[in-house]
Amino acid sequence: MTNEPINLTIDNIKVTAKQDTTILEVAKQYGINIPTLCELEGLSSYSGCRLCLVEIRGSTKLFAACTTPVTSGMEITTNSDKLKEYRKITLSLLLSERTHICSVCVANGNCELQDLSNELGVDHVPFEREWTNHTLDSGHNFLVIDRNRCILCTRCIRVCQETEGAHTLDLKNRGKDAQITIDFDALWKNSSSCTSCRKCAKVCPTGAIYVDDDFISKTKDKNIANFLLKRRQL
């Protein structure tokens, strides 16, 4: 494979990219904003939220910007009317899935789901809500998980496994019943693998995992995974 730069266009802007970079990475370099929720720099890509879908000329399919590598001559559209509408549907689906009530949420004002809904113009949820009622696990000394606010982006699972190396968190069940689980379905206070490092709370895009008695604006740290990754590579 050669290391020659790749030329392509994103939203009619001519851009140059290195081999093996994703559409999302290139767009970011050129200040083109593609909305994401599950993607986080420094962690593996998950491609679950489907917000970053883009169009590529010549294909009727949509491509997840976070995982699709750029190739020479690609003509990418990140913001067509269809994509805008689809992103609104995706956000609405996420908002309807569990009990998201911003006004009483610890993350109100510091929530990526809330911000994106605002940014992309979701002013109501056209689907019936599920009104889930999962039990709050607040037994840990300071870490709290409220699964009613979880959007299953799995950032916490990935940061726990890939950055912290603890693999305390994982998924259980499937489909709409999928849940973040601690060890083998333990309460957090009983976890034998959790190092209480708080990284899960730092990367959680909503108020699903948070640090009790801490200002959420101080807890959240989207750069933690990337920062540690870079430092460890030094």
Added chain:
Amino acid sequence: MDKNKKPTFATVWLSGCSGCHMSFLDLDEALIEIANKVQLVYSPLIDIKEFPEQVTITLVEGAIANEEQLSMIKKVRTRTSILVALGDCAVTGNVTALRNTEIDGDKKVLKRAFIETSDINPQIPNEVSKLLKKVYPLHEKIPVDYYIPGCPPSPENILYFLTELLAEKSPQVEKRTKFG
């Protein structure tokens, strides 16, 4: 809208904390400006009992939680040209709808409010309108023309919305406000 006649204007208060109305009142001096442009025909702020036959703009605060509110909002809808869901309760159900997370939430809230937390003579009153099994945001029961999310929406956003609407533009309030 008829240019010669001031558009009629109403506000409705369903199940909400009245915070959205407070926010509306917080328009302060801008209220005078609005008052010059519209004719206020119905509101919890004024003493008119029956919702008028023909209203141009109605702001609705609160979610639909009981049978009376359901029939009220249906009436309001048929009599209103532009119906606006004002605030998170009207838009999403918000705190009012928290009882939806419980099975038999309607019974549980009544029990909590009138029995468990009652100091004297605990009993569930039967003269109030029957609660619906679930609480609904407006658009699940009637068509809504505009949504102004927020808990409450800021006075600035309400003012922006009304000013644009009264100038016969289509306000794009969704980029300014957010849930919560």
Added chain:
Amino acid sequence: MRLADIQKIAEIEVDFQRAYKYRINVCCSSGCIPLGAINLLKTFQDLVTEHGVIENCLVARTGCVGTCSVGPVVVVEPGDYIYEKVTPEKARKIVIDHIILGLPVKKLLFENKTFIEKQHRLVLRNAGKIDPYRIEDYIASGGYSALVKCLTKLSPQEVIDEIAASGLRGRGGAGFPTAKKWSFVSRAHGSPKYIIANLDEGDPGVFANRTLAEADPHALIEGLLIAGYAIGAEKAFIYTRAEYPLAIDTLKKAINKASELNIIGKNVLGTSLNFDIEIRLGAGAFVAGEETAIIASVEGRRAMPRPRPPYPATAGLWGKPTVIQNVETLANIPLILQNGGAWFSKIGSPNCAGTKCFSITGKINNPGLIEVPMGITLREVIFDIGGGIPENRSLKAVLVGGPSGGCLPDILLDLPIDYESLKTAGAIMGSGGIVAIDDQSCLIDTAKFFIDFCVAESCGKCTPCRVGLVKIKEIFKKIMQGEGKIEDINLLSKLSTFITETSLCGLGQTAPNPVLTTLRYFKQEYVEHLVDRSCKADKCFKENKGVNIN
């Protein structure tokens, strides 16, 4: 054992079988066993001993004959007389009349000529004919001769060329050209290379792959060996589900036997080929049939799909180049090598060579497992082979391709069955499920049934599939409770298209197919439900209003 020994085994076995005048094949597959097939096998063995014809008549345990609705099924050779619903009493009659007196018992025979004649059994060539537990039986019917041919006469590239000439396409549903997949992997950098046989049939009402594994495990093993030789892989995994105990048992015994004879293992048949096969069991999730989910599951992780690229051909199992192939595709391989790609390419339709196995179920007279040439019409499958609709009812729709297939109306009955035609019509080949739906069925109810299935089987990874399908289900629930609005038609259509276009894997991308096709071909039925509140099949509007059904 050496290469030439295969031929010797075949000769000895053929001589052994020739000594018998008759052969009684008792179907002992998952369909017939619950109906008493194992006891029946014993009964026949006792009967031939009792009547002193044991020297004359071989009683064999076999896999599925295909006429699953009339089990237990027994086939008497020569002449392939199929006896249906055989009981111990009938067995006695068969032995006395047919075996001793040479008079087939006409009134006990399965009489449906077209069921047999319209089929073209290649993959199922040995199903119901050989004893799956006896490797000699497979070898006598020409088994492993293709492997010997490959190892002695053909280079790996020539094997791939032969497959290319055959025009064989993946039978797992998407129809990707097999030779192309093999070339990618054979050229891919990285070693070792792997093969995964996909035996994870998750669709309700589909049992073709299971039946194949139960009836002819060695065809699968031989297919894997040839694939391994062609692409340079030394390790294969057969991925199946724990719910297939008989298939697993049959495969395990077959693998052990093949190892004993040095057909798999180190230096296969004295050549330089090393090849090993391992069975991996999944916990039974529909999504685990998706190729990247299989990889995750074989690696020991949760069966969740991941985005492609990278494709498994370049970075599959443990990041190594991997061929993932449906077992039906693999079972075709030995035949193609035996008879040549050109021979194979003439079977079926021009751009879609070969045959396809279908599990036909639903409101149909002869449900069962069939194999037909590609390009056959749905009408032939439903009416000629399937024997039409029971109780003189009429056919309303045919669901092709399993739960994420499409509901096609009777006006499309003359549609030829191949990948492209089905796709144009809104259905998919899928894993080969065909469900006949009669005029007593409500298609709203049917579409909801399949959406329910996909809601339960969604892995939960991507938003559109996990949440979107639930919303579709809720809309259906409302329609069936009489609370639907006419706008729901547009909402269903919009949501379905959204889920199709935005989902991560094939499950989500195809799950709305039953909705989209019923909307396309049976919109009137939705209108009747939504406007007139009428359900002609009388399936809907039965729940009390306001009561929450789940």
